Amino acid sequence: MTWFERxxxxxxxxxxxxxxxxxxxxxxxxxxLFMMLxxxxxxxxxxxxxxxxIELLPVMYDRVHEWHTRMGLDRSPLDQFxxxx
Amino acid sequence: MNSVLLAVIGVAMILAGYFLYSxxxxxxxxxxxxxxxxxxxxxxxxxxxxxTNKYVLWGHHFTSVAGAAPIVGPAVAVIWGWLPAFLWVxxxxxxxxxxxxMGALWASVRNKGKSIGALSERYIGARGANLFLVVIFLxxxxxxxxxxxxxxNLLISTPTAVIPTWGAIVVALLIGQxxxxxxxxxxxxxxxxxxxxxxxxxxxxxxxLSLPETxxxxxxxxxxxxxxxxxxxxxxILPVWLLLxxxxxxxxxxxxxxxxxxxxxxxxxxxxMVAPAFNSNVPEGTPSLVPLLFVTxxxxxxxxxxxxxxxxxxxxxxxxxxxxxxxxxxxxxxEGLLALGAIIATTAGFRTLADWESVYSAFNEGGVxxxxxxGGSIMNAGLGLSTTLSATVLATMAVLFxxxxxxTGVRLQRFVVQEAGEAMRLxxxxxxxxxxxxxxxxxxxxxxxxxxxxxxxxxxxxxxTNQLMAGLTLGxxxxxxxxxxxxxxxxxxxxxxxxxxxxxxxxxxxxxxYRDSNWLLLVLDLIILVAAVWVIVESIGAMNRARQGxxxxxxxxxxxxxxxxxxx
Numbered sequence: 001m002t003w004f005e006r007x008x009x010x011x012x013x014x015x016x017x018x019x020x021x022x023x024x025x026x027x028x029x030x031x032x033l034f035m036m037l038x039x040x041x042x043x044x045x046x047x048x049x050x051x052x053x054i055e056l057l058p059v060m061y062d063r064v065h066e067w068h069t070r071m072g073l074d075r076s077p078l079d080q081f082x083x084x085x
Numbered sequence: 086m087n088s089v090l091l092a093v094i095g096v097a098m099i100l101a102g103y104f105l106y107s108x109x110x111x112x113x114x115x116x117x118x119x120x121x122x123x124x125x126x127x128x129x130x131x132x133x134x135x136x137t138n139k140y141v142l143w144g145h146h147f148t149s150v151a152g153a154a155p156i157v158g159p160a161v162a163v164i165w166g167w168l169p170a171f172l173w174v175x176x177x178x179x180x181x182x183x184x185x186x187m188g189a190l191w192a193s194v195r196n197k198g199k200s201i202g203a204l205s206e207r208y209i210g211a212r213g214a215n216l217f218l219v220v221i222f223l224x225x226x227x228x229x230x231x232x233x234x235x236x237x238n239l240l241i242s243t244p245t246a247v248i249p250t251w252g253a254i255v256v257a258l259l260i261g262q263x264x265x266x267x268x269x270x271x272x273x274x275x276x277x278x279x280x281x282x283x284x285x286x287x288x289x290x291x292x293x294l295s296l297p298e299t300x301x302x303x304x305x306x307x308x309x310x311x312x313x314x315x316x317x318x319x320x321x322i323l324p325v326w327l328l329l330x331x332x333x334x335x336x337x338x339x340x341x342x343x344x345x346x347x348x349x350x351x352x353x354x355x356x357x358m359v360a361p362a363f364n365s366n367v368p369e370g371t372p373s374l375v376p377l378l379f380v381t382x383x384x385x386x387x388x389x390x391x392x393x394x395x396x397x398x399x400x401x402x403x404x405x406x407x408x409x410x411x412x413x414x415x416x417x418x419x420e421g422l423l424a425l426g427a428i429i430a431t432t433a434g435f436r437t438l439a440d441w442e443s444v445y446s447a448f449n450e451g452g453v454x455x456x457x458x459x460g461g462s463i464m465n466a467g468l469g470l471s472t473t474l475s476a477t478v479l480a481t482m483a484v485l486f487x488x489x490x491x492x493t494g495v496r497l498q499r500f501v502v503q504e505a506g507e508a509m510r511l512x513x514x515x516x517x518x519x520x521x522x523x524x525x526x527x528x529x530x531x532x533x534x535x536x537x538x539x540x541x542x543x544x545x546x547x548x549x550t551n552q553l554m555a556g557l558t559l560g561x562x563x564x565x566x567x568x569x570x571x572x573x574x575x576x577x578x579x580x581x582x583x584x585x586x587x588x589x590x591x592x593x594x595x596x597x598x599y600r601d602s603n604w605l606l607l608v609l610d611l612i613i614l615v616a617a618v619w620v621i622v623e624s625i626g627a628m629n630r631a632r633q634g635x636x637x638x639x640x641x642x643x644x645x646x647x648x649x650x651x652x653x
Contacts, residue, residue: 008272013141014337015264015271018149018398019330024132026324 102179177386350467380548385424389554434459
């Protein structure tokens, strides 16, 4: 790395560093909201966008697992999503 | 005495402290190990625990701990003359602040990056942790109330600072947009941001703005205080990327530039100190130097708040344990240099002794306004900037320090209110918690009258609360060192001195508040006094238990054995 690249990287770290945790928390909240939207039908909430969101389900297994453990549920609350049986 | 000589002596002393004393502390007392697995490596999560370059971490640590306090404290304390303030700042930085900040980092690193609150529970007892919550609530309350008054007074005494102060918010908002929405290059945006900030100072300098003396029967400083709290309340609810983050960042850059300008102009101006070394002609009503000096200057000499930052965020990002010397001790050095700059500005920046005495006409008079005017005069002589422009630069610098601390303070106080609500099984919403945080601080500010004098009256109480926090941290350090059978003299001597002065000051102030029938402050003083005695009793008990060999640092022993296993 040239000195300018190192300086630039340091500057970036100086900008983002103090708020890393806050951003991570905001991102997590956003993800949880997104998750709820995608899974709303399974949860019994009518979802007008289910035609689009259904395609996303297969790629969300890991995230569903993280989400329900974060919510304090040891096992997946959804019958269709047995990510940790 | 010439101010350059004083600056050179002060800087040399503090740097000698870094090169010699901190080396002794690192090798003999804390015994920092380059191979110790720090929490940033052990618990890396890309969020809180991130190994960070030591220069960057120093920048974060220093800008987080540097608020308005290292300016306000010395600017008030020079009323006793420049020498006591100078000695307390230099000796305090060398033997107390550096040791305390570096020690807090070490203590937290050795305990998986836990905060001082969590450590007090482990080393001093559960009551220590409760005490910590009370102290932190009071500390935030005082910071919010006092800083609002400091900023309001500055905006009135330096109307040229009004445009750059509020303009800085617009600059921060634009920087946030440029980086997050348009993904522009950070280095370029930073340069443009700093240039825009200084351009605003130039505009403000030619367009001074001030409020009418009364607005609907409310005096102008009270109006500013209300506006400031409304701003802080809104800022604390907005997403951080929008305002707080770019604002803190631009303020961090500005801090380095401001310090450079101040020291550069001290060197170039070569002014003599006009204030006496010891002021024997103090205005009536000025409290005695001992013990008030030691609580009036907290940040810049030793400050408990630094321990909160060191153990709260910095310790989780420390790459190597040996970096604690640079980040912790040198962070305190930066703070000491800021305080030293404030002492020189408020004592060498006046034409004659009579001028200085007219500004320092009563205790708590002068203060930051003296820093702005005195420092402005030095910058005028050193860099050739006009006196008003220099004053605007310094006033903006002081306001930005205070304002960034204040909006973060209101945000933190909101969290405290929400947590307290949770403890009582009440869900307090974001808005309601912010309103409570702002209302309590406003109540305190106007507790002594509509002129907002309550905010600054409590400033000496900030010192005592803050020093109490430092005492708690030093108590933890002493227990940890005793458990490891190491010398505790470098920690215990400052702790005894600090707690003795704090309790003494609390008693002195108690008498003053009683005579003035200031019941609000009397009650606050009593709470802090009880907490101080509590800290002392708990610390002595914990140290005695540690001396008798009770308790071992299990986690560290565990890590030591794991690393042994690994190596074998």
